[in-house]
Amino acid sequence: MQENKAINLALSAPKVNGILIRPGETFSFWHLIGPDTARHGYKVGLTISNNKPSTGVGGGHCQFTNLIHWMVLHSDLTIVEHHHHDGFDLFPDYKRQIPFGTGTSIVYNYLDYRFRNDTDNVYQLLVYTDGEYLQGELRASKEQxxxxxxxxxxxxxxxxxxxxxxxxxxxxxxxxxxxxxxxxxxxxxxxxxxxxxxxxxxxxxxxxxxxxxx
Structure with a gap:
């Protein structure tokens, strides 16, 4: 599952990497990624279904939106769609680095992650995989x-x-x-x-x- 998740994230990261979010624009995760199906090369990975760990094609994308959400929380951007599955604590803490409850839940064509740029600043998302980790950076044309x-x-x-x-x-x-x-x-x-x-x-x-x- 871990290897397949890495493959899925490596397929999706280039679709988001470098995207600009200009004033008045709204970022939509699924609009950029598209269907995460086997036909598009995605593998079976870990998912959360019916409030418990499961598996499904495209699994691992929640980690992607978790990263984006964490960066957006540290910016002047406005979150307009955010779902979560934190009504249940599924896994014991192990090297937890961010607070419980700051994760995301996404399902293609059903649950999206979106944020809007209500500022006069231009933002850019940089995301990539390095073979072991998913890396991310949120840049802005002007200092906040x-x-x-x-x-x-x-x-x-x-x-x-x-x-x-x-x-x-x-x-x-x-x-x-x-x-x-x-x-x-x-x-x-x-x-x-x-x-x-x-x-x-x-x-x-x-x-x-x-x-x-x-």
């Missing part, structure tokens, strides 16, 4: 006046009616470069995801606060 920080807060596991859930919030902070002052803070995701793996090694609370469940 702000930087962004994405972090997780109040993370914990809870047990409710015998079911273990992962809880927490994902915060996005907009920081003015010149002063270093946070000028805006927003909650972009509130997680309450059912844990689908062995929970014997987790520190678990008996119940979750109502503010997390809502």
């Amino acid at each position: 006046k702000s930087t962004y920080q994405i972090c997780a807060e109040n993370e914990f596991f809870s047990k409710e009616d015998g079911i273990v859930f992962r809880n927490g919030t994902v915060i996005r902070k907009k920081i003015e470069k010149r002063s270093g002052v946070c000028i805006h803070e927003e909650t972009i995701r509130t997680n309450h995801a059912r844990v689908m793996y062995d929970t014997s090694g987790l520190e678990i609370r008996k119940t979750a606060p109502s503010s997390i469940r809502e």
Whole structure:
């Protein structure tokens, strides 16, 4: 599955690499990639189906949009379509580098990932594979006046009616470069995801606060 995912990403990366998103334009992942079918050379890879790991032709593309989404979150661009499958925590953390709940879910011709350029800046996506990793860079014709920080807060596991859930919030902070002052803070995701793996090694609370469940 890992080898096939690498093949799928290597097929798709050139279709996105170098794309310009000018003021007023909207980026659509599937508009650029097209059908990820066997006829187009795609292999069977890992997918998420019915809230559990599965396999399917074109598997691995969620990793592609995960990367794009993470870069867009650090920009002035506006996300207009974003789906996720984080109602379930499918895999235990292993070298996690980004907060839980910042992933994406995509299905060709059904669930897309799209963002719009509402600025006067021109952005460019650079993406490529190096044989082991999918690499990405988001460039802009002019320097942004702000930087962004994405972090997780109040993370914990809870047990409710015998079911273990992962809880927490994902915060996005907009920081003015010149002063270093946070000028805006927003909650972009509130997680309450059912844990689908062995929970014997987790520190678990008996119940979750109502503010997390809502």
